[in-house]
Amino acid sequence: MAERRWSARDCHEFFEQRPWDSVLKFYQLVVNGQIGLRDLRIEHNEKFEDRCLETKQQDEDKSLPIVDRSKERGGRWERRTFKIVLSYSGTAFAGWQKQPGFLTVQSVLEKQLGRFVDGKRASNLEKQGKIKEALVSVAGRTDKGVHACGQVCSFYTWMRECKEEDVKSAVNSAMPTILRAVSASEVDRDFHPIFSAKWRRYIYIFPLRSRDEIDVSKVATLLRGLEGHSLSYAIFARDTKIARSSGPATVCTLYHARAALAKLPVPNEENVMVVELVADRFLRKMVRVLVSTAIKEAFAGANDDALVALMEETDRRASAPPAPAHGLCLAEVGYGNSQARDCLLRHCQHIVKNTKV
Template sequence: MATAAAAAAKPAPALSFSTAAAEGDEHAHYNHTDACHHLRWTAKESYEYMYARPWSRVVDFYAELVRTGAGAAGLADLFGKDENGYSLDTNGEDYTAPSENQTSTKSSKDRGGRWERVTFKIVLSYHGGSFDGWQKQPGLNTVQGLVEKHLGQFVDEKKAKQLEARSLPLEGCAVVAGRTDKGVTALQQVCSFYTWRKDVKSSDIKDAINKAAPDKLRPLHVSQVSREFHPNFAAKWRRYLYIFPLDEDVKLISGEEQSAKTVEGPECNIKPQSFDVGKVDKIIRQLEGKSLSYKMFARDTQASRSVGPPTECFMFHSRAAVAKLHTADENCEEGTTRAICIELVANRFLRKMVRVLVATAIREAAAGAEEDALLNLMEATCRRATAPPAPPDGLCLVDVGYEDFNRQRCFIVD
């Protein structure tokens, strides 16, 4: 009770909206009045800094992971981990097939409707730069649209007639664990598909999807699961990784040489040109183990969904570290790119939440803000207080968990 009272009595962060900008200025932003070593980037400056990166190397890195079908294990080498510990588990399913679960669904075979259908769990890997996001949209090349098109051959006769009567294409219905935006890669996305046909096999579905977009969309595993399985509602956590490439000619932002350096005197009025990786880690760690409302870090969220529990997320794990990407260019010449990797694991994520968190954490680290900078911004009243979303090219949905969270399976650990 004392903790709750203290939290309620905590003053709101000192933020004021800048009205000095010209009437036609599209880059109006907040004036943060807390003490920092440098001036903060404006929204325009933050956007330009984020996009002025060698993003093609990150895109190529993700493309190679998808092409090889490595899944989460493909990232293990990036952090010096044993790949075997991160391989996709296909031996033990979290939801058993109906034939293996007769004791818990004793009367299910006497029921009709959905109890007669067969449900399949599909684990997918796809390259974000090759698609217009997950959600099916008219005239766009989306992952859902492509998957459902190739699942059409497995729908039952009744469903096929219904689609034909409505002049709709013969397509299946894929329910996903979480929709990803255009440009966002997924290494172990989970979706489900059901049909009333009894002759459909897991291998048939895998082969059909595998032909949809070779090297860009890859089914890693397909299995028959219980009828109760829902990829979204049954998920206990999701893991995202953001890879932000650093300037190759700037060595002072590694965090090792700049972490103890402070700027005093008149230099506090200059705009930063880089950021401290160690500071980003300290700032992002403050979110770990807390259930908070991330409405200030969400985008494109309806007003009715911007207050109360619908915007609350529990962050299991939030860390940042420097890693080296090994990529090859179009001439097959291998190279190494230094990057900061931010790993976030939560029970749920809001739209563009990870990208805004990454951009804001980097902006705050560059300004030399306190470690509780993100926590203070939770209490802001306008989303202009946070930075514009970081580019989608660096974001990757690593995997979705249906078992209790295990910190030892994270890439960035103490």
């Protein structure tokens, strides 16, 4: 029998009043490189036969073009582009995007990478009496509180003596405990973190007071119904117009949407629910609203296609308010083919075998 659906206030109280400290501690260890997301102790069922998750770029190599410097070219072709994979603690920053008076990931990076700015840009900044700061592009601007262990950004320089290890060292010397360059590599000058990306992968960790507090199998079934469909997720977005004839499209394709029980690899091994989503793109706050709405609908005993049915709604009050930002982590940005073996939740016992995709 269906239960009463929660109000926005009910949702806020349920999401906020729980043991988040262990989740934050886990993410801090991930950011520092002491452990990884794969250290989560997820309950698997190896008998579950998973479908292979594939994007449309099936024949594309996951690696980026290798830069060949054996044939140097002059002029504008001397510009060099570096790709940086970042890990950072979201609770330490006011989001990614630079904002006057606030500590953001972009502001720290552009200042640190300013040492590699030269040429015309350096001259212009000097004439304007401004400090040298690099121009950094990013795959996805994370909100305040959202963590990352696979964020991708890039910047360019004309300095021939700039090396990959120099770039990595410059980033890692800024705020060692909360911001880390996982890798830095020179890529083809046509590379762009946003436009070259084929998919993004997010992980949401939701702490549980007890193992049976949430029907994780129901949450998993609700999310699984979104897999393989290209749908408008406007109802699950925030800070954007729900109906619009111009601006960015609201249609996204979810390649992978799963949920499972797990234990954190920290003292006391707290029970958590882990949600993993992979899509070609995500709208503003879309992941957090999907997670909260799936939990809300699970408690209400909704039909298995409840999330798909919500796509027809025009009032965002039909979906739940966003789940807390500090449970979310940008795990990876992909620049090629994505398969199920790359995902964290592949053989989860809480996923029904005959769920239609």
